[in-house]
Amino acid sequence: MDIQSLQDELLADVAAAADLAALETTRVAALGKKGRITAQMKGLGQLAPEERRDAGAALNKVKEAVAAAIEERKLTLHEAELEERLATEGIDVTLPVRQQAQGRIHPVSQVMDEIAAIFTDMGFTIADGPDIEDDFHNFTALNIPPEHPARQMQDTFYLPKRDDDMPMVLRTHTSPVQIRTMQDTPPPHRIVIPGRTYRSDSDQTHTPMFHQIEGLVIGKDIHMGHLKGTLEAFCEAFFEVDNIRMRFRPSYFPFTEPSAEVDIGCSYEGGNLAIGEGDDWLEILGCGMVNPRVLENCGLDPAEWQGFAWGMGIDRIAMLKYGIPDLRAFFDSDLRWLHHYGFVPLDVPTMAGGLSR
Numbered sequence: 431m432d433i434q435s436l437q438d439e440l441l442a443d444v445a446a447a448a449d450l451a452a453l454e455t456t457r458v459a460a461l462g463k464k465g466r467i468t469a470q471m472k473g474l475g476q477l478a479p480e481e482r483r484d485a486g487a488a489l490n491k492v493k494e495a496v497a498a499a500i501e502e503r504k505l506t507l508h509e510a511e512l513e514e515r516l517a518t519e520g521i522d523v524t525l526p527v528r529q530q531a532q533g534r535i536h537p538v539s540q541v542m543d544e545i546a547a548i549f550t551d552m553g554f555t556i557a558d559g560p561d562i563e564d565d566f567h568n569f570t571a572l573n574i575p576p577e578h579p580a581r582q583m584q585d586t587f588y589l590p591k592r593d594d595d596m597p598m599v600l601r602t603h604t605s606p607v608q609i610r611t612m613q614d615t616p617p618p619h620r621i622v623i624p625g626r627t628y629r630s631d632s633d634q635t636h637t638p639m640f641h642q643i644e645g646l647v648i649g650k651d652i653h654m655g656h657l658k659g660t661l662e663a664f665c666e667a668f669f670e671v672d673n674i675r676m677r678f679r680p681s682y683f684p685f686t687e688p689s690a691e692v693d694i695g696c697s698y699e700g701g702n703l704a705i706g707e708g709d710d711w712l713e714i715l716g717c718g719m720v721n722p723r724v725l726e727n728c729g730l731d732p733a734e735w736q737g738f739a740w741g742m743g744i745d746r747i748a749m750l751k752y753g754i755p756d757l758r759a760f761f762d763s764d765l766r767w768l769h770h771y772g773f774v775p776l777d778v779p780t781m782a783g784g785l786s787r
């Protein structure tokens with residue numbers, strides 16, 4: 431056996447191993463249980479004692495040399511592998527940052543979406559009508575005839591008359607869409623109407639354009655209990671508190687009889703407004719059973735059909751829910767304000783996914 435050529439051969443194999451897996455195969459073939467050096471070691475037993483010592487020492491040198499070469503090759507291959515990974519998995523940190531969604535959803539839009547989510551979950555559909563409305567739909571059909579004192583309750587923006595002499599207005603409330611719905615489609619009805627409304631009024635808590643959401647339910651045997659239940663379920667869902675305190679106060683609207691205004695319980699502890707509990711009251715909406723005269727104006731027989739309706743200012747309840755102090759900022763288009771009070775575009779409110787949380 432030529433020990434020198436065995437060493438040369440094994441060292442050449444080590445040098446030729448192209449990756450760590452190949453190197454391991456080479457190691458097993460040389461130093462493993464059935465490896466070539468191991469086999470030589472086993473053969474030593476057949477030699478004469480003096481020969482055995484020299485051959486054993488020489489074989490040990492080969493073994494050490496091969497083991498050292500393997501260790502060294504391992505380091506080299508390891509480094510090469512790392513270099514390759516760094517090259518292929520590298521990130522160019524000088525690339526521009528990927529764009530994030532920059533826009534925000536306005537609190538009014540968000541609150542409209544929240545209200546729509548609550549009522550559509552109860553089986554309502556969304557209806558709408560024109561911002562420029564005729565006198566008939568905005569007033570007369572709602573049981574507010576010309577000269578009626580209720581016309582003075584709202585500071586109306588009047589527009590030039592229509593060709594047929596009909597006075598035209600910017601709608602002062604969303605209630606005219608009740609009339610349009612009842613005229614255009616047969617009962618029963620279960621609708622909510624979010625939209626813009628206009629009154630000639632401007633101070634810290636009033637803007638000439640503001641938002642309302644109207645509700646209308648028309649069916650057979652509908653009574654005040656349905657009205658209360660619906661609005662209670664709504665308030666708990668919207669303000670996201672259980673057992674909200676509510677009070678229905680007798681009131682007057684020409685288009686409902688009886689009429690009520692709804693207050694919710696609240697407290698102002700430590701300058702913070704808490705909705706639901708407490709000794710104070712906040713007025714949030716007007717409501718009532720649809721006046722039989724309104725039903726008649728829409729061609730419905732009040733002996734057969736009854737219903738309830740309500741109207742609510744959206745801007746105000748958005749301020750209440752999200753702690754926004756000044757109404758006028760809603761319409762300033764100040765991006766800093768919008769960034770602070772606005773909502774992330776993909777945070778779409780749903781009853782299943784949660785409204786604001």
Ligand code: DAH
Pocket residue numbers: 602603604605644645683685686715716717718738739740741742
């Ligand atoms: N339209 C009323 C307003 O703007 C609000 C309102 C009250 C609407 C009672 C209704 C209702 O539908 O039943 O002040």
